[in-house]
Amino acid sequence: MTPEERRAELAESLAEVQDRLVKACHAADRSADEVELLAVTKTFPASDVALLSDLGLVAFAENREQEARGKVAEFAELRPQAVRRWHMVGQLQRNKARAVTRWADVVESVDSERLAEALARATANARAAGDREHPLDVLVQVSLDGTVGRGGCPPDDVPRLADKIAGTSDLRLRGVMAVAPLGGDPDVAFATLRAISERLRVDHPEAVDVSAGMSADLESAVAHGSTRVRVGTALLGGRRLTSP
Numbered sequence: 001m002t003p004e005e006r007r008a009e010l011a012e013s014l015a016e017v018q019d020r021l022v023k024a025c026h027a028a029d030r031s032a033d034e035v036e037l038l039a040v041t042k043t044f045p046a047s048d049v050a051l052l053s054d055l056g057l058v059a060f061a062e063n064r065e066q067e068a069r070g071k072v073a074e075f076a077e078l079r080p081q082a083v084r085r086w087h088m089v090g091q092l093q094r095n096k097a098r099a100v101t102r103w104a105d106v107v108e109s110v111d112s113e114r115l116a117e118a119l120a121r122a123t124a125n126a127r128a129a130g131d132r133e134h135p136l137d138v139l140v141q142v143s144l145d146g147t148v149g150r151g152g153c154p155p156d157d158v159p160r161l162a163d164k165i166a167g168t169s170d171l172r173l174r175g176v177m178a179v180a181p182l183g184g185d186p187d188v189a190f191a192t193l194r195a196i197s198e199r200l201r202v203d204h205p206e207a208v209d210v211s212a213g214m215s216a217d218l219e220s221a222v223a224h225g226s227t228r229v230r231v232g233t234a235l236l237g238g239r240r241l242t243s244p
């Protein structure tokens with residue numbers, strides 16, 4: 001496929017996703033600008049990120065630190081002037097905290113106090129070394145299926161983890177993130193997430209982000225208050241490499 005063909009393909013799928021979002025917002029009596037589209041570019045090359053950037057997207061996400069690191073650098077070379085924000089949305093080992101703070105603007109997958117501590121320390125070091133300017137924006141990832149296998153902390157642990165994050169000067173608590181359980185009813189999951197978000201905002205009014213909804217269930221997430229949908233397949237097509 002030529003770059004022109006790929007560009008046309010991405011433009012078409014982007015228009016479709018944006019149309020779904022507009023309709024979902026309308027159905028939920030929400031304004032379309034209340035929901036941000038985050039392009040999940042895992043397994044796709046930096047050239048696709050560049051094309052999506054040309055098409056107007058500014059927020060991109062990856063789920064593996066190692067894959068992201070190179071892609072972020074490559075994209076910066078392809079489009080040095082582009083406005084961009086990189087989100088980490090995958091499970092993160094504490095020993096990758098240092099590496100992730102070099103490229104991520106937002107880490108959406110913070111699910112333990114130990115990981116929060118590691119990220120705070122790594123961000124402080126990166127700032128001291130001049131490798132990073134700003135504090136790291138983070139979301140608390142919540143597990144909605146009663147297991148911890150796919151990442152996320154149990155709902156009951158959210159308040160304590162949020163307090164921990166808010167108590168650091170290098171992390172900024174922005175809200176919550178979740179993945180709807182496989183095979184479960186997304187409406188139930190996203191309604192639960194909304195309740196967790198509302199409770200969180202009593203103590204942390206600044207934590208307004210609700211990152212919820214993917215290619216298959218974004219309408220349900222928007223109906224339940226999502227402020228950011230994370231879309232991979234519907235934008236970029238079937239994934240090329242295996243990715244956990």
Ligand SMILES: *Cc1c(COP(=O)(O)O)cnc(C)c1O
Binds near residue numbers: 090
């Ligand atoms: C891959 C991924 C997505 C995007 O999923 P699609 O079904 O391809 O839209 C969203 N969130 C997370 C955490 C992911 O890993």
